Amino acid sequence: MQARDNAPLARPTISGGRRGTPPEQRARRAPPRALWRRNAIVGVKLVHSAIFLVNSAAILHVFVAGIRDRPSRWTGAALAVALTESAVFVANRGRCPLTQVTEGLGAESGRVLDIFLPRWFADRIPQFCTPPLLIGVLALVVNAWRHAERRQVSDQRILGYGVRAGAAGRIVVPRA
Numbered sequence: 001m002q003a004r005d006n007a008p009l010a011r012p013t014i015s016g017g018r019r020g021t022p023p024e025q026r027a028r029r030a031p032p033r034a035l036w037r038r039n040a041i042v043g044v045k046l047v048h049s050a051i052f053l054v055n056s057a058a059i060l061h062v063f064v065a066g067i068r069d070r071p072s073r074w075t076g077a078a079l080a081v082a083l084t085e086s087a088v089f090v091a092n093r094g095r096c097p098l099t100q101v102t103e104g105l106g107a108e109s110g111r112v113l114d115i116f117l118p119r120w121f122a123d124r125i126p127q128f129c130t131p132p133l134l135i136g137v138l139a140l141v142v143n144a145w146r147h148a149e150r151r152q153v154s155d156q157r158i159l160g161y162g163v164r165a166g167a168a169g170r171i172v173v174p175r176a
């Protein structure tokens with residue numbers, strides 16, 4: 001087995017490398033660890049950006065549903081997403097848990113929104129997102145309370161004197 005320049009060809013070893021191959025050539029062929037880490041950091045940032053977009057959409061939905069008094073079938077899920085994200089953020093003392101992941105992968109900064117949002121905006125996300133969420137939740141609660149009160153008053157008007165609504169809206173006529 002001779003190569004073109006009359007040098008013997010290296011035979012494969014059990015480990016997959018070649019005998020006689022200098023380490024610098026092996027390093028060029030194998031993907032460097034830094035490249036893997038950089039790709040992992042970008043992946044974490046993309047996942048975080050997706051979570052951020054879903055959470056922002058959930059907050060916007062809760063806000064609009066509360067202000068317009070038009071909850072939909074998605075309002076409960078949006079409320080769960082927004083409140084869960086808020087609880088995770090508060091439990092980590094105002095720091096996103098994915099920040100620690102990116103720092104563990106070797107990022108200079110664990111900030112995950114740097115490459116997708118301007119820094120001034122990324123630093124103020126809690127200040128921008130908290131008021132609409134609180135206003136939306138408060139409006140949903142107030143609207144639900146008002147609707148429940150109206151239902152109770154209208155049930156009493158419809159049923160008239162001596163007849164009342166029992167559990168689950170059934171009409172109960174008292175025995176004489």
